[in-house]
Amino acid sequence: MTDAEQIVIVGASLAGATAAEELRNDGWTGGIVLIGSETKLPYERPPLSKGVLLGKDQTDVAQLHDQQWYDDNNVNLRLGTTVTGIDTAAHTVTLDDGSQVSYSKLLIATGSRVRRLDLPGADLPGIHYLRTADESQALTDAYAAKPRVVVVGAGWIGLEAASAARERGCEVTVVEPQSTALAAVLGEQVGELFADLHRQHGVDLRFDTGVEGFEGTDKVAGVRTSDGEVIPADLVIVGVGVQPNTELAADAGIEVATPDNGSGIVTGPDLRTSAEDVYAAGDVVRWEHPLFGRPVRVEHWQSAKDTGKSAAKAILGQDVAHDALPFFFTDQYDLGMEYAGDVPRGASYQVVLRGDPASGAYLAFWLDDDRRLLAGMHVNTWGATDAIQDLIRSGKQLDPARLADASIDLADV
Numbered sequence: 001m002t003d004a005e006q007i008v009i010v011g012a013s014l015a016g017a018t019a020a021e022e023l024r025n026d027g028w029t030g031g032i033v034l035i036g037s038e039t040k041l042p043y044e045r046p047p048l049s050k051g052v053l054l055g056k057d058q059t060d061v062a063q064l065h066d067q068q069w070y071d072d073n074n075v076n077l078r079l080g081t082t083v084t085g086i087d088t089a090a091h092t093v094t095l096d097d098g099s100q101v102s103y104s105k106l107l108i109a110t111g112s113r114v115r116r117l118d119l120p121g122a123d124l125p126g127i128h129y130l131r132t133a134d135e136s137q138a139l140t141d142a143y144a145a146k147p148r149v150v151v152v153g154a155g156w157i158g159l160e161a162a163s164a165a166r167e168r169g170c171e172v173t174v175v176e177p178q179s180t181a182l183a184a185v186l187g188e189q190v191g192e193l194f195a196d197l198h199r200q201h202g203v204d205l206r207f208d209t210g211v212e213g214f215e216g217t218d219k220v221a222g223v224r225t226s227d228g229e230v231i232p233a234d235l236v237i238v239g240v241g242v243q244p245n246t247e248l249a250a251d252a253g254i255e256v257a258t259p260d261n262g263s264g265i266v267t268g269p270d271l272r273t274s275a276e277d278v279y280a281a282g283d284v285v286r287w288e289h290p291l292f293g294r295p296v297r298v299e300h301w302q303s304a305k306d307t308g309k310s311a312a313k314a315i316l317g318q319d320v321a322h323d324a325l326p327f328f329f330t331d332q333y334d335l336g337m338e339y340a341g342d343v344p345r346g347a348s349y350q351v352v353l354r355g356d357p358a359s360g361a362y363l364a365f366w367l368d369d370d371r372r373l374l375a376g377m378h379v380n381t382w383g384a385t386d387a388i389q390d391l392i393r394s395g396k397q398l399d400p401a402r403l404a405d406a407s408i409d410l411a412d413v
Contacts, residue, residue, distance in 0.1 A: 005030050006030060006031035006033060007023060007033070007105045007106075008103035009033065009035065010093060010106065010107065010109065011108065011109035012042045012079060013042060013109050013282055016036070016042065016109035017042035017308070019281060019311050020034050020073075022313065027316075031076065032076065034078065035081050036078070038079065038080070039079050039080040040133055041065065041079070042064045042065070043059070043133055044062045045301060046301050049130060049136070049160040052140050053164035055144070084248075086252035086254075088276065091103050091277065105277050107278075107311055109281045109284065109308065109311075110246075111283045112244045112299060113242060114131045114242055120212075121213050121215060122213075124220040126219045126234065127220050128236065129239075130237065139237065142235050146171075147235040149170045149173070150231050150233040151237045152238045155240070155241065156185075156328075156330055159181060159194065159198065159332055160331070161237045162237075163331075174204070175225060176207050176208075176209065180195050181195040184345075186377075187351060190377075201333055206231075209227060220233055244263050249273070257286050262286050263286065265286060267279070268287065269289070271320065280311070281307035283297075289322075289323065290322070291323045294344070296342055298326045298328075298342075300326065302324075325341055325389050325393070334360070336382075340375065341389075349367060351365070351366060352365040352400045353365075353404060354404050361380040362380075363378045363379070364379075367398060370397060372395055372397060373392045373398060374392070376391065376392070384410065388410070390410075398413055
């Protein structure tokens, strides 16, 4: 590529903005156009469900860079602008005002959006979703009145929202159709440990319970459950997952995985899509993982940063085989947790615990049928993540008894 050429990034997201930063760090002096539908400067999402909801931080703490950084680095930041089409043959993107922008290389970092409930009363005021900075601010403002809160969904967002609500003095009920918290992610054994944490903090947990609708006239007043009960509510938070924004790529003829096959824009380890000169990063990419030997898609902060950097390097012609391990973290009450690795949906595994969960500090490991480590996490046991990642990368067979023995260093397991 020459400096006269232009790189266009669709999605002024964490992945998109990180890619722009990496392009400049790696010496690219040509044009960069970063296009985003939101009007706010690119930001990170973790603070939105943590410090902001607790009322400790303002949404601007999540901002990745100030405007001066984009000006100083000659990044043409076009906010409040939506890309409506991609022409891979002509190497152009079409904007919502009908104009077109040419690219030499294109990065799609369109992220994901929350899954919305299509139920009676779902459009009532007082029903919140949590994805954007504005949604986070609206929710934290609503918490100040100490409303009766019902959270729909016991996933990460739902539990973080519940934790913040309890810490701010709200009465909280969580409704979840699965048998316990985080069952699809951590399994029932470890998920129940998180459920116990919330019970200890006064959260009313309703598992094996679905939602059939919402009650109220001019504002939500209750949540109607599958067992016929109406749970009183002044405020409802819906956290039932996200879906990747793949439509733009699919309409352009770029290969996209089906929902029953993991979803996301399909790429190789180099994050290159099926279209020439087009790459993908962030929540939207489903890449072939070199270490796992299978495709993965990750909806977490670290992956957005990692894939943004790798995509930038690939765009510049560097050899890239993106093998970063999936990583995420959560803070709930006095619990801090970090998780590394990936357990495929439907996989058979054995859970091994190290330490006593009742103490509030322990580790959990997920071993496959060959006793190789798929994933591991620590709870309030700081400094363990690197050793966990080393064990995953080693691919060696592990003795569950030694793994559970806290007197044996993880490096010696």
